[in-house]
Amino acid sequence: MPPALPPSRTTSGYRGLSLWHDTIDDIEPRASLGADTEVDVAIVGAGYTGLWTAYHLVATDPTIRVAVIEKEVAGFGASGRNGGWCSALFPTSLKRMAAERGRDAAVRMQRRLHQTVADIGAVTDAEGIDCHFDQGGYLSVARNPAQLERIREEAADHRAWGFGEEDHRLLDAHEVTAVASVADALGGSFTPHCAAIHPARLVRGLADAVERRGVVIHERTSAVDVRSRRVVTPHGTVRAEHVVLATEGYTPTVAGRRRAIAPIYSLMTATEPLPDEVWAQIGLEGRATFADNRHLTIYGQRTRDGRIAFGGRGAPYHYASKVSPLYDRDERVHASLRRILVELFPVLDGVTFTHSWGGNLGVPRDWFPSVRHDRHTGLAFAGGYVGDGVATSALAGRTLAAMISGDDPEELSTLPWAGRTSRDWEPEPLRWIGVNAVTALMTSADWSERRTGRPSRAASAFWTAIGQ
Missing domain, CATH: 3.50.50.60 (FAD/NAD(P)-binding domain)
Structure with a gap:
């Protein structure tokens, strides 16, 4: 038995x-x-x-x-x-994919990911899977000049690869607010190729x-x-x-x-269901997923039952790639996530957060x-x-x-990812030092960009070094 x-x-x-x-x-x-x-x-x-x-x-x-x-x-x-982001985002840049497999293959990969978002919606409908699939798109917000510069560069890069406004559109501050009333928004971008799900x-x-x-x-x-x-x-x-x-x-x-x-932990938190008067001040009527354009990733969505589920990186990598339920919660990181969410939407100040959790995700040595x-x-x-x-x-x-x-x-x-193998991560303690150093670097880069408004050279050098 x-x-x-x-x-x-x-x-x-x-x-x-x-x-x-x-x-x-x-x-x-x-x-x-x-x-x-x-x-x-x-x-x-x-x-x-x-x-x-x-x-x-x-x-x-x-x-x-x-x-x-x-x-x-x-x-x-x-x-x-x-x-709960069913998105066409891919961790490897078009430039990197093209370098290995050619421009046409890279573009085909991205377009295939665009189609996959809609395909998932079709399969869940056909199979009767009620996963709260709403393809409301993804809103990326710039809240300082460095983030705005990156968003503009990303939009220009999409154009250079042949993707039009129907795939990736620049927004001014008023257009951002029409989707979500994010505090201090200077502008942003929007792609329809993302659905919020349960x-x-x-x-x-x-x-x-x-x-x-x-x-x-x-x-x-x-x-x-x-x-x-x-x-x-x-x-x-x-x-x-x-x-x-x-x-x-x-x-x-x-x-x-x-x-x-490398198993990297990402943590999340969620509010109580919010009243209509709060949602009237936030927006997100179409359930667009949202983030700002910082280096240390954050991500949020409006759930079908009226909460905000919000998460991000910042938890440490654990020595020897150890995986444990003990790492699913980290009060320091969860407190930071709650603080960041209130910074994005000040109307949430004083709201009750009902859930905190986390889990690991897989990162290959070359991010591919x-x-x-x-x-x-x-x-x-x-x-x-x-x-x-x-x-x-x-x-x-x-x-x-x-x-x-x-x-x-x-x-x-x-497709560019087919048949390839990333090289192994370094042995310990080099792996522990390197992964946690990257987290510290991105945290520092975001702090510097908030303070100066200028893009972080250190963060740019890192992305260049890994071919992104």
């Missing part, structure tokens, strides 16, 4: 993971793997990447046998805890959708050894022609992959996500989304399914 759930991971324990888990109906774990089994495709990880891969595999071939192995429950990790509803809905199509999900089952043609667990071995590693920020916990991905499948060994991987993983993972899953099945009429396997 499967082992009993420990007290920290009962149904109520899973609800405590985030606002999103606290506002869905059912988190009862599925049955663990009971014995050795054989399938066509074994997928390790029941987050977005694993479930989208499974979805597209069985949509292409309903007879294919797919098993998903999950240590906790579907949506336990970043897929269930993120900021991330746990999406990932749990995907799990149900693939089960209806015959995929078997074994929850509460740890993958202790992942290699060619097999996944070993405490409950038995899954043998498969193809094995997909879809573990994102948990990849360093898989044997032999400690330095493949990858999707790959070795037909000789059967091993496949997708990940390293650097926090931009909601739509990106859907495209990754679709691409992996095409690679595995060999049915690729859209030529997804020729």
